Amino acid sequence: MLLVDIPGRESLKLENLVLDYNGTIAVDGNISIRIKEMLEDISKFLKVYILTADTYGTVEKQCKDLDVSIKIFANENAAKCKKDIVKALDGQTVCIGNGYNDIEMFKISDLSIAVIGEEGCCGKLINYADIVVKSPIDALELILNPNRIKATLRG
Structure with missing residues (x-):
């Protein structure tokens, strides 16, 4: 669990990290070594879920040595699939994504982080x-250094 006491706001007691795959933590279906290392560290205190339609067919190979749960769904109704997965999780959840199909899971998450990475970010998601943040590494650094979350969200 990750406890984040945000001055002037309700504390977060995060138990889950939900990540979009392509465009968020993966570029062209591949995850960098640095991101893999960060996910290894985060999986020691949060349950990590990677959600994807697996456009490139690489998610299982790229994540084989990581302590994460992979949820693969069909391209159709991706937004609903992601929302349903997040809704079914126990405990508070932080979601990280970059696409239009991440909007619905952002709406129900306890903390949402949009990534403007190499593939860009859906403008509507930012709302x-x-x-x-400007990269997946920046997003994961927030989780590893929660004082950055406090500084950004304090009331």
Whole structure:
């Protein structure tokens, strides 16, 4: 669990990290070594879920040595699939994504982080994000250094 006491706001007691795959933590279906290392560290205190339609067919190979749960769904109704997965989780959840199909899961998450990475970010998603960052590494650094979350969200 990750406890984040945000001055002037309700504390977060995060138990789950939900990540979009392509465009968020993966570029062209591949995850960098640095992101893999960060996910290894985060999986020691949060349950990590990777959600994807697996456009490139690489998610299982790229994540085989990581302590994460992979949820693959069909391209159709991706937004609903993601929302249903997040809704079914126990405990508070932080969601990280970059696409239009992440909007619905952002709406129900306890903390949402939009990533403007190499593939860009859906402009509409930013309206539902608590925090917007310029890379997946920046997003994961927020989780590893929660004082950055406090500084950004304090009331």
